[in-house]
Amino acid sequence: MNNQAPMGFISGLILEGREHEEDNNNDRARELFEKALAESERLCGRTALITGYVLANLQGLYDKIGAADKARALEPRLKEIMQKYDCGPEVLGSWKSFRSLNGLQTEESS
Known part of the structure; x- marks a missing residue:
């Protein structure tokens, strides 16, 4: 594999998951995102x-889907990754943009 x-x-898994999320098929979207996470951790x-x-x-x-406890549990890993790849404000900024586009609060705005 190159x-x-x-x-x-x-x-591809992420894109398919987002399509299912847009169609409100949240269970399938969750399955695809969780598979993408497992594959990303394994391969990358x-x-x-x-x-x-x-x-x-x-x-x-x-x-x-109202699983705020699961969402909060991912926060430390996201911060760890952002710190590792901190090439400047654009790294954190793109993550904030993703969250604000999806109607989610960032730590600074909560």
Whole structure:
């Protein structure tokens, strides 16, 4: 498997999950996001940037379906990944943008 293959596979799972989420098929979306997370951790590592993207999607879905405790449980891992890849404010900014687009509060706004 080349370096791009894991990213493409994981991205495909995320995109399919987002489609199901848009159709309010939240159970299927959750299954796909959780599979994407497991594959990302297995293929790319626990603190890979793609893992952070999967975590952000899964956290958004958990908030949407009322599983706030599960969403909050992902917060430390997201922060760890953001710190690891801190290339400047754009790293944190893109995560904040994702959360604000999905109607979620960031720590600074809560």
